[in-house]
Amino acid sequence: MDFLRPDTVMDLSNIRAALIRMEDTIVFNLIERAKFPRQPSSYQKGGIAIPDFDGSFVDWILREEEIVHAKLRRYQSPDEIPFFPDDLPEPILPPISYPPVLYPHPNKVNVNDHIKDFYVNDIVPSICQDGEQEENLGSSSLCDVECLRSLSRRIHFGRFVAESKFLTERETMTAMIKAKDMAGLGAAITNSAVEKQVLARLKKKAETYGIDPNLKSSPNDKKVDADAVVAMYENWVIPLTKEVEVEYLLHRLHEEV
Numbered sequence: 001m002d003f004l005r006p007d008t009v010m011d012l013s014n015i016r017a018a019l020i021r022m023e024d025t026i027v028f029n030l031i032e033r034a035k036f037p038r039q040p041s042s043y044q045k046g047g048i049a050i051p052d053f054d055g056s057f058v059d060w061i062l063r064e065e066e067i068v069h070a071k072l073r074r075y076q077s078p079d080e081i082p083f084f085p086d087d088l089p090e091p092i093l094p095p096i097s098y099p100p101v102l103y104p105h106p107n108k109v110n111v112n113d114h115i116k117d118f119y120v121n122d123i124v125p126s127i128c129q130d131g132e133q134e135e136n137l138g139s140s141s142l143c144d145v146e147c148l149r150s151l152s153r154r155i156h157f158g159r160f161v162a163e164s165k166f167l168t169e170r171e172t173m174t175a176m177i178k179a180k181d182m183a184g185l186g187a188a189i190t191n192s193a194v195e196k197q198v199l200a201r202l203k204k205k206a207e208t209y210g211i212d213p214n215l216k217s218s219p220n221d222k223k224v225d226a227d228a229v230v231a232m233y234e235n236w237v238i239p240l241t242k243e244v245e246v247e248y249l250l251h252r253l254h255e256e257v
């Protein structure tokens with residue numbers, strides 16, 4: 001998939017190949033995070049005192065990193081959506097003129113707050129031991145940032161999936177968008193067979209990557225709970241990707257149709 005070549009971006013098999021590759025990144029990021037305990041204070045507003053910042057320690061790191069990445073023009077790339085869009089500086093590198101592949105204001109669809117919410121409240125408790133290690137607060141929070149960023153990129157890729165599906169079913173989808181038929185759109189973008197494949201593949205990946213091939217398999221050797229990774233996709237990642245797809249399509253009506 002090459003964002004400078006729209007035909008490659010709108011090819012559903014290329015999009016799915018990119019989603020499959022992102023599974024590896026997400027599983028490895030979760031494995032890294034699972035090395036540390038839950039670290040509850042890193043997610044609480046004021047849990048760690050930060051001068052002039054009204055948020056959690058993880059929020060602060062995320063925002064600081066996004067400021068640097070924005071300078072490197074990360075958020076000009078069509079597949080990157082920041083968590084702190086209002087706080088970001090202009091890039092220091094010259095702009096790249098990406099040909100438009102999505103409707104004019106695709107970043108209006110932003111479910112990052114929702115992603116942060118399920119990640120902190122559901123995923124971290126399901127993959128990490130209870131407790132806090134003061135000396136590793138920085139390390140675990142940097143892992144959180146990687147997890148959040150990779151989940152956000154995956155889920156917001158729903159916009160490309162939706163546009164690609166729209167282009168192949170323009171007439172029916174236009175009618176549904178005009179009628180604000182969310183259930184119809186939800187059904188139109190759903191492919192249950194693909195979802196089953198995603199979950200089966202993910203279980204295999206989490207089991208395989210989560211164990212050192214040189215060690216004999218025992219529950220204690222596992223670096224991440226494969227069932228928790230699958231549950232995360234089943235309960236959050238796929239449903240939110242679908243929500244992004246439907247929301248993207250609904251916005252499309254106002255922008256172009």
Ligand SMILES: O=C(O)C(=O)C[C@]1(C(=O)O)C=C[C@@H](O)C=C1
Nearest residue numbers: 161190191192194195198238241
């Ligand atoms: O591959 C697709 O067609 C997608 O829309 C992506 C995805 C997913 O999140 O993995 C979401 C909805 C479909 O039901 C199948 C899979």
